[in-house]
Amino acid sequence: MDVLVTGGAGQVGLELQRFAWPDGVHVHAPTRDELDLTRPDAIAAYVGARRWGAIINSAAYTAVDKAESDVAAAWAINALAPAALAHAAAQAGTPIIQVSTDYVFDGSKDGFYTEDDPVAPIGVYGASKEGGEQAVRTANPRHVIVRTAWVVSAHRANFVKTMLRVGADRPVLRVVGDQQGCPTSAADLAAALATIALRAAGDEAAPFGTYHFVNEGGTTWADFAREIFAQAAARGGPAPEVEQITTAEYPTPARRPANSRLSTDKIRDRFGVQPRPWKTALGDILAELMD
Numbered sequence: 001m002d003v004l005v006t007g008g009a010g011q012v013g014l015e016l017q018r019f020a021w022p023d024g025v026h027v028h029a030p031t032r033d034e035l036d037l038t039r040p041d042a043i044a045a046y047v048g049a050r051r052w053g054a055i056i057n058s059a060a061y062t063a064v065d066k067a068e069s070d071v072a073a074a075w076a077i078n079a080l081a082p083a084a085l086a087h088a089a090a091q092a093g094t095p096i097i098q099v100s101t102d103y104v105f106d107g108s109k110d111g112f113y114t115e116d117d118p119v120a121p122i123g124v125y126g127a128s129k130e131g132g133e134q135a136v137r138t139a140n141p142r143h144v145i146v147r148t149a150w151v152v153s154a155h156r157a158n159f160v161k162t163m164l165r166v167g168a169d170r171p172v173l174r175v176v177g178d179q180q181g182c183p184t185s186a187a188d189l190a191a192a193l194a195t196i197a198l199r200a201a202g203d204e205a206a207p208f209g210t211y212h213f214v215n216e217g218g219t220t221w222a223d224f225a226r227e228i229f230a231q232a233a234a235r236g237g238p239a240p241e242v243e244q245i246t247t248a249e250y251p252t253p254a255r256r257p258a259n260s261r262l263s264t265d266k267i268r269d270r271f272g273v274q275p276r277p278w279k280t281a282l283g284d285i286l287a288e289l290m291d
């Protein structure tokens with residue numbers, strides 16, 4: 001079976017290629033040069049060229065602050081490209097797995113968001129990703145939308161790598177402590193996506209729909225930073241002090257939800273996926289980066 005992975009050079013796309021797929025599964029991860037997702041004609045041609053078992057769209061415009069002033073580009077990659085991919089997949093009878101984000105929520109809920117909670121994005125990135133969700137739902141009934149959050153890995157730009165880099169230079173870091181979410185290992189997410197893709201490819205009656213996958217447990221960015229440095233210090237890495245500040249004290253172009261913790265009950269129940277605690281997953285990432 002052939003599986004198409006977009007965004008192959010990204011955090012999740014890289015882990016999808018490293019994943020130990022069963023024998024007989026071939027993962028194709030075209031580069032941006034081989035498949036430019038801003039070109040619907042190129043998407044239709046690439047998808048139509050082969051009989052795909054499943055398509056996993058992990059490509060996205062992920063620069064949350066930059067998206068506020070680069071609206072057309074964010075919408076092109078986060079909404080129009082998923083629409084084209086889902087449409088081409090539907091014409092071939094192929095299931096599509098679309099990766100989405102906790103930033104579709106406004107953060108006003110007190111507790112963990114379920115898949116039934118209403119979306120209300122507060123920034124361009126979240127709005128464009130929500131546009132992608134809607135487009136995929138409309139274009140292809142054989143879809144699985146997987147919302148995730150706070151994705152980290154040993155690759156590309158992410159909060160763990162930023163903290164280690166900045167923490168090596170400064171004795172005190174100021175980090176917001178009033179935004180709650182769920183850190184997620186790109187490798188753990190990739191394993192969940194692979195489970196879903198294999199099921200969706202082989203089962204007409206697979207439980208298509210919208211799901212959440214994050215590592216287990218919630219935290220704040222400040223406490224996430226503290227745990228990064230606690231584990232890094234045990235490996236001989238930097239141990240700066242983390243000063244907890246408010247969102248108002250760390251102004252950014254994009255607003256971010258105050259709470260975007262996601263419930264994973266549905267994916268556990270329907271796909272049998274069991275997320276690990278985020279601190280355990282973080283340990284594997286630091287081992288890869290530092291050992």
Ligand SMILES: NC(=O)C1=CN([C@@H]2O[C@H](COP(=O)(O)OP(=O)(O)OC[C@H]3O[C@@H](n4cnc5c(N)ncnc54)[C@H](OP(=O)(O)O)[C@@H]3O)[C@@H](O)[C@H]2O)C=CC1
Nearest residue numbers: 007009010011012037038059060062099101148149150151
């Ligand atoms: N990172 C996070 O914290 C979170 C991510 N998500 C979602 O998870 C998914 C994966 O994110 P992640 O792996 O972290 O993202 P990355 O930013 O690491 O990777 C995104 C990938 O998309 C590719 N891409 C962007 N534009 C185009 C284009 N026009 N044509 C082809 N490829 C393009 C990039 O290509 P290139 O290498 O050339 O730049 C890159 O390989 C996304 O859907 C994202 O919205 C959800 C929640 C949190």
Ligand SMILES: Cc1cn([C@H]2C[C@H](O)[C@@H](COP(=O)(O)OP(=O)(O)O[C@H]3O[C@@H](C)C(=O)[C@@H](O)[C@H]3O)O2)c(=O)[nH]c1=O
Nearest residue numbers: 062064101102103149150151159162174175176221250
């Ligand atoms: C670097 C830094 C950030 N912060 C704050 C800013 C922000 O509120 C929070 C996280 O900042 P970042 O810019 O690293 O993360 P951000 O770009 O908001 O991460 C998001 O990316 C997109 C793609 C998603 O889908 C989300 O789930 C989420 O992971 O930490 C500090 O308070 N101090 C610091 O030194």
